[in-house]
Amino acid sequence: MSVVALIRPDSWNFPLFLHVLGAMILVGGLLAGAATLGYARGEARFLKLGYWTLLAVSLPGWVLMRIGAGWISSKEGWDDLPDELVPTWLTIGFFVADLGGLILLVSLIVGGIGVYRLRQGKGSGLLRTTMVLSLVLLAAYLVAAWAMAGKPD
Amino acid sequence: MSFDDWMLALHVLSAFAMVAGMTLFWVLVVAGWRTDTPADILRMGPLSKVAGAAIGIGMGGTIVLGIFLAFSIGGYDIWDGWIVAAIVLWIAAAALGQRASAAFEPPVKKAQELQAAGQTGPSAELLALNRTTRGLVLQVLVSIVILLIVIDMVWKPGA
Numbered sequence: 001m002s003v004v005a006l007i008r009p010d011s012w013n014f015p016l017f018l019h020v021l022g023a024m025i026l027v028g029g030l031l032a033g034a035a036t037l038g039y040a041r042g043e044a045r046f047l048k049l050g051y052w053t054l055l056a057v058s059l060p061g062w063v064l065m066r067i068g069a070g071w072i073s074s075k076e077g078w079d080d081l082p083d084e085l086v087p088t089w090l091t092i093g094f095f096v097a098d099l100g101g102l103i104l105l106v107s108l109i110v111g112g113i114g115v116y117r118l119r120q121g122k123g124s125g126l127l128r129t130t131m132v133l134s135l136v137l138l139a140a141y142l143v144a145a146w147a148m149a150g151k152p153d
Numbered sequence: 154m155s156f157d158d159w160m161l162a163l164h165v166l167s168a169f170a171m172v173a174g175m176t177l178f179w180v181l182v183v184a185g186w187r188t189d190t191p192a193d194i195l196r197m198g199p200l201s202k203v204a205g206a207a208i209g210i211g212m213g214g215t216i217v218l219g220i221f222l223a224f225s226i227g228g229y230d231i232w233d234g235w236i237v238a239a240i241v242l243w244i245a246a247a248a249l250g251q252r253a254s255a256a257f258e259p260p261v262k263k264a265q266e267l268q269a270a271g272q273t274g275p276s277a278e279l280l281a282l283n284r285t286t287r288g289l290v291l292q293v294l295v296s297i298v299i300l301l302i303v304i305d306m307v308w309k310p311g312a
Contacts, residue, residue, distance in 0.1 A: 010308075013307050013308050016307055017303070017304065017307045017308075020303065020307060021300075021303060023169070024168070024169055024172040024173070024303070025172070025176065027169050027172070027173050028169075028172050028173040028174075028175065028176025028177070029176060030173075031173040031174075031176065031177055031203075031207065032173070032176050032177040032179075032180045032204075035177060035200055035203045035204075036180060036200060039196070039199045039200055039203075041196075043196065045193065046196065049180065049184050053180050057176060057180075142166060142169065145162075145165060145166055145169055146162045146165075146166060148165075149161055149162040149164070149165035149166070150154050150158045150159060150161060150162030151154070151158065152154045152158075153154070
């Protein structure tokens, strides 16, 4: 058990709360979006609902999570450490957060084109891609949450 | 990672599952607000099951592992104020969640009846059932209680 977790200064709590809340909203949005896209079975209304869930829930969740991550990281003094001293769990966290953010953005752009194509009466293939990317992101962020909470060496 | 670290990680992941399930329920509540055909209501059934499973895993994992951690980690005790508060809030969330779930059952039953009767078109009655104020209020209350649990877990007042 991390001693830091037991004696955390009060001033760290709010940034940590923002980080955790954002991460929970992000994961919730990914599960909701991917499940809605997955169970849509080609139905346009549910495909759009899945896409808008990702856009309106996951994206703000990611922004909140990432702002909180940067804030708490600077408060805890990790930014001042040389790279070789940065713990693995933090490296995993930042790597997954940033790469995941990029993938989320790509999946939203692809999904947005997919929704446009859906309105034109074309297929829903691009939204299927968005769903697959969302599932990959969901798995990645659960690994990141495990690393953040368990803090492996 | 020690055994306690693993338990803490799984405890946190359970909390994520709980919030994820709650988020999916919110998506269904918002979508249901504009849903008036039996087919669309019934199409939400599998999503509701996914949300229910996530909440079930989350609720079970948080309470079982949380109580384990309260006993296992030195410096924390089960009678600490913030841990007692978390348990009370968990019980409140479970009770409110059950009532919220029950409040959204009538539209599903109505949709099944309409479908069985061959009435597949829009139904004002179905829409009215979906727009249950009681269900919405309960859903808001569950969300607030879960938010309070997260706040309690981060701030650990009195620890």
